[in-house]
Amino acid sequence: MLAVALLAAACSGSSGEAAEPVPTTSVPASAGVAGDTTTSTTTTISTSTTSPLAPPLPLELDETGVPLNGQTHGVVTTEAGWVLPVLGAVPNGWRVWTPCAREADISEGRYIESVDVVLDPGHGGPTEPGATSPNGIIEAELNLQIAQRTADALEFAGYSVLLTRGSDVRLPIVTRGEIAQALAPKAFISIHLNAGTRAGSSTPGTEMYHQIDQPESRRLSGLLYEETVAVLADYDISWVALIDAGAMPRPNKDGEDYYGVLRRPGPVTSALAEIAYVSNRPEAELMSTPAAQAAVATALATAFDRFVTSDDPGSGFTEDPMFRGFGPSGAGRTDNCLDPQLN
Numbered sequence: 001m002l003a004v005a006l007l008a009a010a011c012s013g014s015s016g017e018a019a020e021p022v023p024t025t026s027v028p029a030s031a032g033v034a035g036d037t038t039t040s041t042t043t044t045i046s047t048s049t050t051s052p053l054a055p056p057l058p059l060e061l062d063e064t065g066v067p068l069n070g071q072t073h074g075v076v077t078t079e080a081g082w083v084l085p086v087l088g089a090v091p092n093g094w095r096v097w098t099p100c101a102r103e104a105d106i107s108e109g110r111y112i113e114s115v116d117v118v119l120d121p122g123h124g125g126p127t128e129p130g131a132t133s134p135n136g137i138i139e140a141e142l143n144l145q146i147a148q149r150t151a152d153a154l155e156f157a158g159y160s161v162l163l164t165r166g167s168d169v170r171l172p173i174v175t176r177g178e179i180a181q182a183l184a185p186k187a188f189i190s191i192h193l194n195a196g197t198r199a200g201s202s203t204p205g206t207e208m209y210h211q212i213d214q215p216e217s218r219r220l221s222g223l224l225y226e227e228t229v230a231v232l233a234d235y236d237i238s239w240v241a242l243i244d245a246g247a248m249p250r251p252n253k254d255g256e257d258y259y260g261v262l263r264r265p266g267p268v269t270s271a272l273a274e275i276a277y278v279s280n281r282p283e284a285e286l287m288s289t290p291a292a293q294a295a296v297a298t299a300l301a302t303a304f305d306r307f308v309t310s311d312d313p314g315s316g317f318t319e320d321p322m323f324r325g326f327g328p329s330g331a332g333r334t335d336n337c338l339d340p341q342l343n
Contacts, residue, residue, distance in 0.1 A: 007153070007294055007295065007298040008156075009152050009153045009155070009156030009157075010149040010150070010152055010153040010293075010294040010295075010297035010298050010301070011149075011290065011291075011294040012152070053073060053074070053086060053088050053089040053094070054088050054089065055088050055089060055090070056087035056088025056089070056090065056095040056103075057071075057087070057088065059071065059087065059097070059102075059103050064333075066101065066174055066333060066334060067097065067101045067174060067178070069174065069177050069178050069181055069264045069265075069266055070178075070181050070266055071085075071087060071097070071178070072085035072086050072087055072097055072178055072181065072182040073086055073088075073113075073182060074086050074111055074112055074113040074114070074182055074183065075111075075112050075162070075179060075182050075183060076094050076096055076106065076109035076110060076111050076112070077109055077110045077112060077162075078106070078108070078109045078342060079108065079109070080340070080342075081166045081167070082099060082340065082342060083162065083163075083164060083165075083179055084096035084097060084098065084099075084106070084109070084342070085097040085175075085178045085179055085181075085182035086111065086182065087103065090105050092107050093105055093106050093107035093108070093109075094106055094109070094111070096342070097175065097178055097182075098175075098339045098342065099169070099170075099171055099172070099175055099337070099339055099340065100172065100175070100334050100337035100338065100339045101172060101174050101175050101178075101334045101337075102334075102339060104339070104342055106342050106343050107343060108343065112162065112183065113183075114183050114184055114185065115160040115161060115162045115183050115185050116154075116159040116160045116161065116185055116186050116308075117154060117159055117160075117161050117162075117185050117186060117187050117188075117189065117304055118161075118162050118163075118164065118179060118180050118183055118185045118187075118188045118189070118268075119147045119150055119151055119161060119162070119163050119164070119189055119191060120147070120163070120164045120165075120176050120179075120180075120188065120189065120190040120191065120261060121140070121143040121144040121146075121147040121148075121163060121164065121165055121191055122139070122140065122143045122190055122191060122192035122261075123139060123140035123143060123192075124140045124143075124144070124165050124167075124168055124169050124170055124171055125140075125168060125169050125170030125171075126168075126170075127170060127336075128140070128170050130143065130192070130193070130195075130278075131193065131194070131195035131278045131279055132278070133278050133279060133280075133281055133284030133285075134279070134281045134284075135281055135284065135285070137278060137284040137285070137287075137288055139192070139193045139195070139278045140168060141168065142193055142278065142284075142287050142288065142293075143191050143192055143193065144165070144166075144167070144168070145293055146191055146275070146287075146293050146296055146297055146300075147163055147191045148163070148166075149293050149294055149296075149297035150189075150191070150296075150297040150300045150301055151163060152297070153297050153298055153300075153301035154301045154304065154305075157301060157305055159304070159305075162179075162183060162185075164176045164179050169340075170337065172333065172334045172337060173260035173261060173264060174260070174264060174333075174334065176190070176260075176261060176264070177260065177261065177263070177264025177265045177266070178264070180264075180265035180266075180268045180270065181264075181265060181266050181267075181268060184268060185268065186269065186304075186307075186308055187220055187268075187269050187270070187271070187304060187307060187308075188261075188265045188268045188269070188270040188271075189220075189224070189270070189271050189272075189273060189300065189304070190259075190261040190262075190270070190271070190272045190273065191273050191275070191300070192272065192273060192274050192275070193274065193275055193276055193277065193278035193283075193284075193287060194207060194274040194275070194276065194277045194278065194279070195277060195278055195279035196277070196279060197240050197241065197242050197277065197279075198240055198280075199240055199241060199242065199243070200238065200239070200240060201239045201240055201241035201245075202239065203229070203233060203239060203241065204228075204229055204232040204233060204239050204241065204245075204276060205239055205240055205241025205242060205245045205276070205277055206225060206228050206229050206232060206245060206273075206274065206275055206276065207225075207242075207245050207246065207247075207248070207274040208221040208222070208224045208225040208228075208246070208247040208248075208271055208272070208273055208274070208316075209221065209247075209248060209249065209250055209259060209262060209271065209272040209274070210222075210247060210248070210249055210262070210270075210271055210272075211249070211257055211262045211263075211269075211270055211271075212249045212251060212255070212256065212257055214269065216269045217262075217269050217270055217271060218247070218249075218314075218317070219307065219312075219313055219314050220269055220270075220271045220303070220304075220307050220314070221247040221248075221271045221314065222247045222313060222314015222315055222316060222317055223303040223304075223306050223307050223312060223314040224247070224271055224273055224299075224300060224303040224314075225246060225247040225314065225315070225316040226303070226314055226315045226316055227299035227300070227302050227303040227306075228273070228275060228296060228299045228300065228303070229316065230299065231295040231296060231298070231299045232275075232276065232295075232296070234295075235286055235292065237282040237283065237286055238280070238282045239276075239277075239280070239282075239283065240277050240279075240280045240283070241277075242322070243322075244318045244320075244321050244322050245318070246316040246317055246318035246321075247314065247315075247316050247317050247318065248317065248318040248321040249321070250321070250324055252326060253326050258324075258326075259272050273300065275287070275296055
């Protein structure tokens with residue numbers, strides 16, 4: 001049974017204590033990289049410092065000085081683990097989109113043309129930890145641990161996977177969206193824990209957000225919701241939830257997607273998973289356990305597998321969600337962002 005096998009893979013995987021930002025990837029055995037055995041029909045990887053790319057064009061910016069998404073093709077992963085969208089080829093290397101959305105030339109790394117799925121552990125770094133539980137559990141750390149376990153399960157099932165970040169580092173949303181567009185995966189899934197409500201509930205308050213007027217994104221969110229709630233419901237704890245929890249869109253003032261992780265991936269089918277409430281102590285403590293993380297990872301991996309192998313519609317859709325506000329979210333700003341050493 002697929003779910004049982006995926007659970008075993010998620011349980012045996014890493015729990016997110018990497019010292020460097022090393023992303024999870026799967027590499028075809030034919031690529032000749034020692035130690036990698038996962039095969040894939042959709043990932044193209046070159047370990048040389050050249051690639052069949054055109055010379056780069058100047059980076060185009062919007063009126064606020066933030067780069068426009070959709071300017072790159074493939075990514076380069078560095079030895080330190082940074083995932084860098086590629087603007088084009090330069091002598092002996094690539095011109096890349098840096099973590100802080102600037103241009104830089106690098107001469108070493110692994111070029112990856114595409115993967116099956118990009119997982120995005122939400123938040124990260126000392127200035128963007130996400131929500132914090134009453135007893136000090138940090139959302140960004142749990143997001144990463146769950147994403148790494150999900151990657152393990154997906155790779156076990158034969159899918160190629162890339163994480164936008166592999167350790168506790170800041171990565172602006174504009175760059176997360178560009179990684180998605182550069183790799184053109186079957187799906188981009190941003191993994192988060194929620195915060196806010198104190199309203200008690202007998203069932204999990206899981207929320208899955210999909211892109212507006214995008215049927216495949218809606219279907220993906222419904223499958224993610226269906227699988228995640230099914231595993232969380234087995235835990236007898238004090239849940240919190242909004243009354244309309246489910247799979248839904250959330251528009252901004254302009255009628256576009258409110259969340260940058262849904263808006264900036266552009267044509268890539270995307271979903272935002274708000275798995276449980278880290279602001280609720282029992283849920284934060286539950287999601288800190290390896291068993292619960294593995295169960296959720298299995299659910300997310302199973303949902304993706306169903307998304308690409310079936311026409312299942314998903315369930316749990318909220319047809320008329322309540323107004324959740326127009327506060328700032330996902331503008332993609334790169335203020336006070338300092339790029340790391342890349343070469």
